[in-house]
Amino acid sequence: MGELRAKWKVNMYAWLLLLPSLIFLLLFTFYPVIQTFILSFHQADLGSPEPFFNGIDNYKQMVEDEVFWKVLTNNIWFAIGTVPTSVALALGMALFANKALRGKSFIRTAYFYPTVVPMIAVANIWLFIYTPEYGALSHVMEWFGKGDMNWLGDQKNVMWAMIFMVIWKEAGYFMIFYLAGLQNISQELYESASMEGASSWTVFRRITFPLLMPTTMFVSIIAFTNSFKLVDHLVIMTKGGPDNASNLLLYYIYETAFSFWDQGMASALTIVMVVLLLLVAAFQFFGMDKKIHYN
Amino acid sequence: MAEVELRRISKMYGGQKVVNEVSARILPGEFFVLVGPSGCGKSTTLRMIAGLEEISTGELLIGGKPMNQVPPSGRNISMVFQNYALYPHLTVKDNILFGLQVRKVDKAEQGKRLERVAEMLGIAHLLQRKPKELSGGQRQRVALGRAIVSQHPICLMDEPLSNLDAKLRGHMRTEIRRLQQELGITMIYVTHDQVEAMTMADRMMVLRDGEVQQVGKPLDVYNHPANLFVAEFTGAPPMNTVPAIWRAGDQAGIEVAGQHFLPLPMFHGSKDQTPVVLGLRPESLQPALEGQSVDASCQFPVTVQGVEILGSETIVEFTVGDKLWKAKWNGQWHCKRGETMHVHFDPAQVNVFDGETGKNLAVTTN
Numbered sequence: 001m002g003e004l005r006a007k008w009k010v011n012m013y014a015w016l017l018l019l020p021s022l023i024f025l026l027l028f029t030f031y032p033v034i035q036t037f038i039l040s041f042h043q044a045d046l047g048s049p050e051p052f053f054n055g056i057d058n059y060k061q062m063v064e065d066e067v068f069w070k071v072l073t074n075n076i077w078f079a080i081g082t083v084p085t086s087v088a089l090a091l092g093m094a095l096f097a098n099k100a101l102r103g104k105s106f107i108r109t110a111y112f113y114p115t116v117v118p119m120i121a122v123a124n125i126w127l128f129i130y131t132p133e134y135g136a137l138s139h140v141m142e143w144f145g146k147g148d149m150n151w152l153g154d155q156k157n158v159m160w161a162m163i164f165m166v167i168w169k170e171a172g173y174f175m176i177f178y179l180a181g182l183q184n185i186s187q188e189l190y191e192s193a194s195m196e197g198a199s200s201w202t203v204f205r206r207i208t209f210p211l212l213m214p215t216t217m218f219v220s221i222i223a224f225t226n227s228f229k230l231v232d233h234l235v236i237m238t239k240g241g242p243d244n245a246s247n248l249l250l251y252y253i254y255e256t257a258f259s260f261w262d263q264g265m266a267s268a269l270t271i272v273m274v275v276l277l278l279l280v281a282a283f284q285f286f287g288m289d290k291k292i293h294y295n
Numbered sequence: 296m297a298e299v300e301l302r303r304i305s306k307m308y309g310g311q312k313v314v315n316e317v318s319a320r321i322l323p324g325e326f327f328v329l330v331g332p333s334g335c336g337k338s339t340t341l342r343m344i345a346g347l348e349e350i351s352t353g354e355l356l357i358g359g360k361p362m363n364q365v366p367p368s369g370r371n372i373s374m375v376f377q378n379y380a381l382y383p384h385l386t387v388k389d390n391i392l393f394g395l396q397v398r399k400v401d402k403a404e405q406g407k408r409l410e411r412v413a414e415m416l417g418i419a420h421l422l423q424r425k426p427k428e429l430s431g432g433q434r435q436r437v438a439l440g441r442a443i444v445s446q447h448p449i450c451l452m453d454e455p456l457s458n459l460d461a462k463l464r465g466h467m468r469t470e471i472r473r474l475q476q477e478l479g480i481t482m483i484y485v486t487h488d489q490v491e492a493m494t495m496a497d498r499m500m501v502l503r504d505g506e507v508q509q510v511g512k513p514l515d516v517y518n519h520p521a522n523l524f525v526a527e528f529t530g531a532p533p534m535n536t537v538p539a540i541w542r543a544g545d546q547a548g549i550e551v552a553g554q555h556f557l558p559l560p561m562f563h564g565s566k567d568q569t570p571v572v573l574g575l576r577p578e579s580l581q582p583a584l585e586g587q588s589v590d591a592s593c594q595f596p597v598t599v600q601g602v603e604i605l606g607s608e609t610i611v612e613f614t615v616g617d618k619l620w621k622a623k624w625n626g627q628w629h630c631k632r633g634e635t636m637h638v639h640f641d642p643a644q645v646n647v648f649d650g651e652t653g654k655n656l657a658v659t660t661n
């Protein structure tokens with residue numbers, strides 16, 4: 001009897017300690033997810049004063065919606081364009097910043113500063129850079145004798161312009177994680193390798209890179225979720241245009257919810273996005289994790 | 296081939312000289328120990344030999360060839376690091392073979408060497424494990440294996456046993472010594488532990504603040520320390536010392552604390568009234584039993600201050616002058632605090648040091 005009570009007391013204590021974070025988790029994560037999930041099976045647009053259940057109609061419509069497929073394809077290309085490049089670039093920058101003896105902190109700051117600039121400001125800066133005729137990039141292109149190019153107005157170029165900008169914005173942030181990862185590798189390992197006469201490439205391939213895998217994994221997941229999350233620039237620069245050429249899933253959800261006021265459809269889109277992100281994260285976590293060495 | 300020679304090697308960090316004109320000639324197949332207190336420049340010296348640290352001034356020769364400008368991999372040296380420097384993501388096998396793979400040694404040869412080393416160190420059953428799945432002693436063995444497998448004639452070790460517990464340390468000491476002798480490696484071994492130096496070394500070099508204090512065989516260093524520092528650094532407990540005064544004249548000798556006079560005929564040249572320091576090893580002080588005939592000048596009464604009975608031996612503490620001395624006696628002595636006893640010593644085991652420079656007045660070399 002007494003034992004049971006003591007056990008209950010311990011458990012109670014644990015629950016009390018968990019309570020604050022549990023409240024926030026329930027209130028701002030689980031509850032909205034469940035609500036969204038429920039709403040995605042309802043018709044809730046301007047035409048229906050009260051949301052009513054309509055089964056999987058929203059999902060059916062979505063599959064038939066060309067814009068949805070276009071936006072999804074865009075987003076996948078956006079992820080493919082930004083994730084590996086920004087991660088690789090971050091690694092390269094970290095290796096360089098870690099090595100450069102003089103001006104180490106200057107280089108680090110220079111690499112890192114795009115991270116501190118808010119995305120909205122970044123979008124404005126790059127809007128100017130990409131402006132036809134009097135934009136910075138146009139001037140540079142003129143020196144090379146290239147004709148004027150409309151980066152944001154052209155369906156073929158706009159995605160590249162966005163990808164480039166986001167890489168610039170993110171690589172410095174990821175570099176910080178790599179720098180921390182590099183600091184964690186014992187200097188003795190490098191000295192030992194140098195006693196064996198290993199070339200820098202061998203050292204990188206066989207020591208540095210494998211030991212940075214946990215960082216790479218973490219950074220890749222962040223980069224991937226960011227490629228679905230980062231849409232602030234669209235508001236400033238293109239509004240998803242021209243003809244949805246630069247539109248991304250989250251911005252499309254936003255438009256559906258707050259421009260077209262179709263809450264049901266927006267919820268269905270959201271569920272698709274959440275499931276997609278979960279799948280990728282799960283793959284990275286459970287699929288790749290076994291191959292990674294953690295200290 | 297495997298001779299290492301240091302010619303007045305120094306290391307400057309900024310304006311500070313942390314290694315000062317160290318010279319030594321380490322013979323092929325020799326077990327050479329660098330020993331000294333923390334921060335005396337042992338690791339720095341070793342790292343300069345390895346090529347991991349630049350030599351500020353002086354010359355390093357290996358096998359008679361100047362090595363100052365040669366990268367570490369060209370020096371025919373392997374090294375065991377203090378924290379073993381095992382690659383945490385590689386298996387024991389890959390750790391051991393890393394160097395051979397880098398140097399593109401033939402696969403069959405790699406297998407042969409791996410097998411031999413694994414057998415020699417008794418780690419054959421661990422080859423597929425990662426370092427974190429090993430105990431401290433096993434990691435140590437893998438690190439040794441990695442050094443041996445390269446078959447370099449010279450091996451450097453920087454405090455390789457400091458992460459092990461006392462018992463394992465004793466065991467690995469003999470093992471390292473055995474391997475070194477079996478393979479005929481020239482070993483340069485760094486430690487701050489004088490016991491390690493005494494038990495393992497063919498020759499040892501005592502360093503202090505980057506300066507060489509003495510180089511010699513362990514027993515020579517122990518019996519004839521070149522100066523006070525070496526005397527107090529070696530032995531456990533270290534040598535007992537007390538300030539004294541040299542009396543010249545027809546009855547030459549030293550006077551301790553204004554009372555005890557010890558006739559010592561052997562030092563010439565010291566002037567009357569020179570301040571000196573008298574040193575005696577704890578085991579040189581033995582209890583004088585009744586009925587034993589000993590020269591009265593080699594015997595003195597002491598008041599026991601403390602007793603530590605360690606089982607096979609007993610440490611007895613008492614004051615001489617204003618210094619606390621320790622005597623080490625075989626067996627178990629149940630002395631009481633405050634008890635008065637007579638201790639005697641062999642005058643041949645007395646060390647006399649210069650009061651100012653600390654130099655041993657009997658040791659002429661160095």
Ligand SMILES: Nc1ncnc2c1ncn2[C@@H]1O[C@H](COP(=O)(O)OP(=O)(O)OP(=O)(O)O)[C@@H](O)[C@H]1O
Nearest residue numbers: 308313331332333334335336337338339340486487
């Ligand atoms: N990179 C460095 N910059 C400046 N001073 C250094 C550097 N490395 C070592 N020193 C100094 O050089 C001296 C010798 O250092 P070293 O590491 O050789 O000592 P050690 O004898 O190996 O000591 P320990 O037994 O503690 O390992 C120390 O006073 C240390 O502060």
Ligand SMILES: [Mg+2]
Nearest residue numbers: 337338339453
């Ligand atoms: Mg050291």
